[in-house]
Amino acid sequence: MLLTGLHVYPVKSMYRLSPAEARVEPWGLLGDRRWMLADDTGRFVSQRENAALGQIRTELADDGTLTLTAPDGSRTTVPAPAVAAGDPLVDVEVWGTRFRAAEAAKEAHLWIAEHLGDYRLVHLDDPRARPTDPQFSEPGDTVSMADGFPLLLASTASLARLNELIAEENPEGHEALPMERFRPNVVVDGAEPWAEDGWRRIRIGELTFRVVKPCGRCVITTTDQETGERRGKEPLRTLAKHHRLLKKAAFGQNLIPERPAGVEGDVLGTLRVGDGVEVLEDGAHWPASGTVTVRAR
16 A cells, blocks of 8 residues: 555645645644634634635745635735744634634734634644543644544545445436545555555554544535535535444544654654555454454554
């Protein structure tokens, strides 16, 4: 199996970057979802509420400076706020977990208001501020402002099978869905369809990852990531019928990186498109799945 795609989303729910390589930190790919929009209560804003977010292109400089470009060509550049620089911290929330993030400058909010709505742009100054779900992780595991876990893996074979099922469910015809609808961080080729549902631990290139939980899917998967249009009930309708895990329509698996022996600091290693992928342990293992035997490879 091979790693065939890498995707970083500098701002939660905005357009992707697809580099040939990406450094991995304990809380995700370097630069992934360290920025997000929040409403006046501090709750995150995503394409679920506002599909236009996906049309904002992003660029991320080495120093963390963010550039946003709207479909009309309007651009704004936002330095990364930080507590050390005296920027204010605000309370924000992602899926019930509240934590503190640094607020961007007023000029950024004015640009956001013009193009998206009355939201605040915030930056996760401390990537250790938000723990992962303890039911599926270990003490000390943290995540950026992604929905739940540091990385999301998807398989090309599973997407191909899903598209076959969608075609069967829609004999009048339906477009094949691209991988971008599922907004993964890592894309793997060469597995059997749905094989990732049984993986417990994998190696990608030089790094190992725990496979901790299937990803329950939402309305964003029905949204064309190139145009922002909602495109009907697929893939949710077919996933709900043919691929439910932990009582949800599911596609892809969440990963938590493991720290290699002797490696200190924030950067654990680097993933590169073309890296080999190896299953180290398999067997269903989620809390709701019951007792199973895990097989080491």
